[in-house]
Amino acid sequence: MxxxxxxxxxxxxxxxxxxxxxxxxxxxxxxxxxxxxxxxxxxxxxxxxxxxxxxxxxxxxxxxxxxxxxxxxxxxxxxxxxxxxxxxxxxxxxxxxxxxxxxxxxxxxxxxxxxxxxxxxxxxxxxxxxxxxxVPFSGNKKRDAIEKTLKITIPEDLDYYNVFDDIFDQYTTEHALVSSKTTNMGSMFKLIYNISLKDPSKEKEFVDNLRCKNGNLEIALTRQEVNNNAL
Structure with a gap:
């Protein structure tokens, strides 16, 4: 049966x-x-x-x-x-x-x-x-806390090629410039970096140091997006 x-x-x-x-x-x-x-x-x-x-x-x-x-x-x-x-x-x-x-x-x-x-x-x-x-995949939470996307605005007269290298070396394990574009009628640059923080608890200290470099212009630190559409 x-x-x-x-x-x-x-x-x-x-x-x-x-x-x-x-x-x-x-x-x-x-x-x-x-x-x-x-x-x-x-x-x-x-x-x-x-x-x-x-x-x-x-x-x-x-x-x-x-x-x-x-x-x-x-x-x-x-x-x-x-x-x-x-x-x-x-x-x-x-x-x-x-x-x-x-x-x-x-x-x-x-x-x-x-x-x-x-x-x-x-x-x-x-x-x-x-x-x-x-099932809680703890690795994802840890990765979200470490891997960030940094969006920072700087004046046009600031050479962005290596201006933040000393700060990145101090607070990140790796960083990469993803894109750069002009904004505000060409008077500023908007940069996007993918970074990995050494210590997530020092995130505010990291941002404060960046503010000293970019003249206290806009800074955004967000979770690094993952391509969910890829299999």
């Missing part, structure tokens, strides 16, 4: 799909999609449209797979149709892309009729996702 849960409900006929099997596959796909949507929304920022799409995606993929149903020609046509899709939206993070792949994977499994495997796959991946979300 237990083994029967992990056999395909579509093995009886490869030509047609009964209404009951179709509804069963779609129903399980929707439940899995809703489960993935809740797991994705756990302790993360999200948009309603993405969560709704994630909930519906397994059922959509399931329907496509069932309609192809071993037909090579139909499979090629479906692949060609999907290749024409262009997503004109805000670039997603690695978590977004991973969630989409999980939802598509579950839809593929249910589309082949293996409802038991689809449920098992979803439970395992959902629990793992939730556990990894709750």
């Amino acid at each position: 237990f083994n029967s849960l992990f056999t395909s409900v579509l093995t009886e006929s490869t030509e047609t799909i009964s209404i009951s099997n179709f509804i069963a596959c779609i129903g399980v796909s929707l439940l899995i999609g809703i489960f993935f949507a809740f797991m994705y929304a756990f302790r993360t920022k999200y948009t309603k449209s993405f969560v709704i799409t994630l909930a519906m995606l397994p059922a959509i993929v399931c329907t496509v797979i069932m309609m192809v149903n071993g037909n090579i020609g139909a499979g090629v046509a479906v692949a060609g149709a999907f290749s024409l899709v262009r997503f004109r939206s805000v670039p997603g993070s690695a978590r977004d892309i991973g969630s989409i792949f999980m939802a598509m994977g579950a839809g593929l499994i249910t589309g082949m009729g293996y409802l038991g495997y689809a449920i098992l796959f979803s439970l395992i991946m959902g629990i793992v996702l939730m556990l990894l979300t709750t």
